[in-house]
Amino acid sequence: MEFVFTDEQVMIGETAKTFFAENATSERTRKAMAADGVDHDLWTSFCTELGLAGVGLPEAAGGAGLGMIEFAIVAEAAGAQVAALPLLGLATVGQALAAGGSDAQASAWLPRLISGEVVAAIAGSHNLQANGNMLTGTAHFVAHGAVAGLFLVASEAGAWLVDAGAAGLTVTPQTTMDQTRPYARLTLANVAGEPLADPVAAMAAARAGGWICVAAEALGGAQATLDRTVAYAKDRVQFGRAIGSFQAYKHRLADMMVDIEQARSAVYWAACAVDEGSDEAALALHAAKSFAADTYFRCAGDMIQLHGGIGFTWEHDAHLFFKRARAIQSMLGAGNWHREEVAKMILGEAA
Numbered sequence: 075m076e077f078v079f080t081d082e083q084v085m086i087g088e089t090a091k092t093f094f095a096e097n098a099t100s101e102r103t104r105k106a107m108a109a110d111g112v113d114h115d116l117w118t119s120f121c122t123e124l125g126l127a128g129v130g131l132p133e134a135a136g137g138a139g140l141g142m143i144e145f146a147i148v149a150e151a152a153g154a155q156v157a158a159l160p161l162l163g164l165a166t167v168g169q170a171l172a173a174g175g176s177d178a179q180a181s182a183w184l185p186r187l188i189s190g191e192v193v194a195a196i197a198g199s200h201n202l203q204a205n206g207n208m209l210t211g212t213a214h215f216v217a218h219g220a221v222a223g224l225f226l227v228a229s230e231a232g233a234w235l236v237d238a239g240a241a242g243l244t245v246t247p248q249t250t251m252d253q254t255r256p257y258a259r260l261t262l263a264n265v266a267g268e269p270l271a272d273p274v275a276a277m278a279a280a281r282a283g284g285w286i287c288v289a290a291e292a293l294g295g296a297q298a299t300l301d302r303t304v305a306y307a308k309d310r311v312q313f314g315r316a317i318g319s320f321q322a323y324k325h326r327l328a329d330m331m332v333d334i335e336q337a338r339s340a341v342y343w344a345a346c347a348v349d350e351g352s353d354e355a356a357l358a359l360h361a362a363k364s365f366a367a368d369t370y371f372r373c374a375g376d377m378i379q380l381h382g383g384i385g386f387t388w389e390h391d392a393h394l395f396f397k398r399a400r401a402i403q404s405m406l407g408a409g410n411w412h413r414e415e416v417a418k419m420i421l422g423e424a425a
Contacts, residue, residue, distance in 0.1 A: 079147075082227070086129070087146055090151035093124050098155035100391050103254060106158035110221050111256035112193070112216025113158045120159060121190030128188035130283070131168055135184035141349035142283070146290040146341060153291030154298040158254040160193045160218040165196035165287035166225045166280040168212060179235065179268070183224060195222035196280060197236075197260050199375035202229035209234060209267045211259065213365050215390025220247040226280065227260070227267060231345045233276055234267030241265070252401035254394070273358075282348050282359055288402045289341045289362040296337060299339070299370075299377040299395050300330045306381055326380060330373050337362075337369040364412035367403045374399040 079087070097116055105114040121127040130145035131137030138144070148159055168187050171180050186192040195218050202211035209227060216225070222245075225236040236243065244261040270276045304327060344362035347355040375397040385392055403409060 077346065081384055082142060083147060086126070087147045087151065087404065089124070090126060090148045091154070093120070094151050094155040094157055098152070098157040098159075101296075101396070103156060103158050103394065107253035111158055111250075111253055112160055112218065112221050117159050117190050117193075121188065127164060127190060128168075128184075131164075131172055131184060131188060135172070135180055136188045137172075137184070142286050142345040143262050143342065143349055145283075146286050146345040149287050149290035150294035150297075150341075151235050153294030153398075154297075156254055156295065156391075156398050160195070160221065161291075162217050162255070162284060163187070163194035163196070163222065163285050165283035166196040167224065169283035170270065170276035170280040171227055172195075173279035173298050174233070174270045174272035174274070175235075176271035179270065183235070187224075189300075192223040193218055193221050194224045194226065195219050195258075196226045196228065196284065199227060199229045199260075199262075200233065202227065202262070204229075204234075204267075205232050205264075207234065207267050207269060209236070209262045209265045211262050213262075215257045215405070216260055217255050217257060219245055220256060220307070221262060225260065226270075226276075227262070228273075228280075233270045233273040235270065236262070236265060236267045240267075250401075252397045254398060257402060282355070284406050285359045285363040286341070286345050286348065288368040288406055289337075289344065292366040292399065292402050293334070293341045294339050295395050295398055296330075296334045296366070296370040296373040299373040299392075300327065300334060302328065302391075303377050323380065330376055333369045333372060337366040340365045357416060360412040360415045360419075363406065364409040364416075367399070370395075370399040370404050371414055 097119065102113050102116065126148050128137030129140050129148055130142055133139035152159060152161055168184065171184055187194055195216050197213035197216045199211045199213040201211060213227060223238045226239065227234050227236050242263040242265040246259045248257045248259055250256040307323060336341060340362040344358035347358040378392045378396060380385060381392055
């Protein structure tokens, strides 16, 4: 299959890349890390000035009416700068509302998510008990849970919208390795939830959006680790020559590039499959998340090693990429689980 971006998609990519390169600086990201993990000024600019928060959401709700390919392009650009933004909430809760929310739920929340007025977060719970629409249970590792104004609380029993100010809800920030996407724990004690109109469609869209978001971020981050390492290899001189001229060094860079290009194909195959409603969408999503996450982790580790002593200092930005890469590997299903799902789809019972 030959896949080429349209002129509009190229323009979106260039706009997003320029915006994040100019605004999502290391200094601003570290400042956000020391606070609540969100660069709020950057988020406001992204939503209101750039206007790309609704790129994958319907026009009726104030979105751009485009698809997951365009969203992946934006997420890739954000990932390249390790931007401290709550994009995952748009990818999960936003898509869930668009696919499985009632008209009233979508009209009440989507415009507020797109404008940046409200941050959303998805919370999966294994012990959630529902007495009617009153919820009791816990949800761990909720990304951006401490700053969210709306939660999509999900379990095998269904999916509910929960306002962050609801009585009986306690949100506890957790110590997080990737401080650009901090976690929180939700404790629900007879909390009122609003059930989604179509929870099956909503959760399918939330899973797809979440996997594409983190896979595209991983792709952008991996590409950035290569680009930054190549730039360093040209500047750093050892034994009278640029270190990038040494064969062993060049081989490591070449290996990174090959893995990244494979990850790029996987990410945009998944986004395209979702947009087209392809039968291969489920397979593509599992493949994209696992491959892109593993590629990012390998490239981030290579970035640290290929920068030598300076790369091992905590002050170097290589560690921002490494922490984000390790967190993406673990969240929304580890790579082994995704690969097992791929094996089941291809091999059936033989898996």
